[in-house]
Amino acid sequence: LLILILALIVWFLVRQRKSRGDRSGAETRERIAENVVVCAHCRLRVPESESIEHEGRHYCCDEHRRLGPL
Structure with a gap:
Protein backbone atom coordinates (compact mmCIF):
# COMPACT_ATOMS: atom_id res chain seq x y z
CA LEU A 1 0.00 0.00 0.00
CA GLU A 34 6.26 37.29 -35.23
CA ASN A 35 8.18 38.75 -38.18
CA VAL A 36 11.08 41.08 -37.49
CA VAL A 37 11.80 44.00 -39.83
CA VAL A 38 14.77 46.36 -40.15
CA CYS A 39 14.42 50.12 -39.77
CA ALA A 40 15.28 51.74 -43.12
CA HIS A 41 17.05 54.59 -41.31
CA CYS A 42 19.12 53.09 -38.48
CA ARG A 43 18.98 49.33 -39.24
CA LEU A 44 17.48 48.52 -35.82
CA ARG A 45 15.52 45.27 -35.84
CA VAL A 46 11.97 45.66 -34.49
CA PRO A 47 8.88 43.42 -34.45
CA GLU A 48 6.74 44.14 -37.49
CA SER A 49 3.73 44.92 -35.28
CA GLU A 50 5.72 47.72 -33.56
CA SER A 51 7.22 49.21 -36.72
CA ILE A 52 5.92 52.18 -38.71
CA GLU A 53 5.46 51.38 -42.39
CA HIS A 54 5.75 54.20 -44.92
CA GLU A 55 6.11 53.90 -48.71
CA GLY A 56 6.97 50.20 -48.46
CA ARG A 57 9.71 50.68 -45.85
CA HIS A 58 9.66 49.98 -42.12
CA TYR A 59 10.90 52.37 -39.43
CA CYS A 60 11.46 51.98 -35.69
CA CYS A 61 9.99 55.39 -34.79
CA ASP A 62 8.18 58.35 -36.32
CA GLU A 63 11.33 60.52 -36.29
CA HIS A 64 13.18 58.02 -38.47
CA ARG A 65 10.17 57.82 -40.78
CA ARG A 66 10.37 61.61 -41.26
CA LEU A 67 14.15 61.47 -41.84
CA GLY A 68 13.76 58.73 -44.43
CA PRO A 69 16.10 55.93 -45.45
CA LEU A 70 19.88 56.25 -45.35
Missing part, protein backbone atom coordinates in the same frame (compact mmCIF):
# COMPACT_ATOMS: atom_id res chain seq x y z
CA LEU A 2 2.86 2.39 0.82
CA ILE A 3 4.53 1.69 -2.53
CA LEU A 4 1.26 2.44 -4.35
CA ILE A 5 0.89 5.77 -2.54
CA LEU A 6 4.50 6.74 -3.35
CA ALA A 7 4.01 5.78 -7.00
CA LEU A 8 0.88 7.96 -7.22
CA ILE A 9 2.70 10.91 -5.65
CA VAL A 10 5.61 10.59 -8.11
CA TRP A 11 3.19 10.25 -11.06
CA PHE A 12 1.29 13.36 -9.92
CA LEU A 13 4.48 15.43 -9.55
CA VAL A 14 5.82 14.39 -12.96
CA ARG A 15 2.49 15.19 -14.57
CA GLN A 16 2.42 18.66 -12.96
CA ARG A 17 5.96 19.43 -14.07
CA LYS A 18 5.21 18.43 -17.68
CA SER A 19 2.06 20.55 -17.86
CA ARG A 20 3.97 23.62 -16.63
CA GLY A 21 6.68 23.10 -19.25
CA ASP A 22 4.15 22.90 -22.09
CA ARG A 23 2.72 26.34 -21.29
CA SER A 24 6.09 28.09 -21.37
CA GLY A 25 6.92 26.44 -24.69
CA ALA A 26 3.68 27.71 -26.24
CA GLU A 27 4.48 31.27 -25.15
CA THR A 28 7.95 31.02 -26.69
CA ARG A 29 6.57 29.75 -29.98
CA GLU A 30 4.16 32.70 -30.15
CA ARG A 31 6.97 35.21 -29.67
CA ILE A 32 9.18 33.53 -32.25
CA ALA A 33 6.38 33.48 -34.82
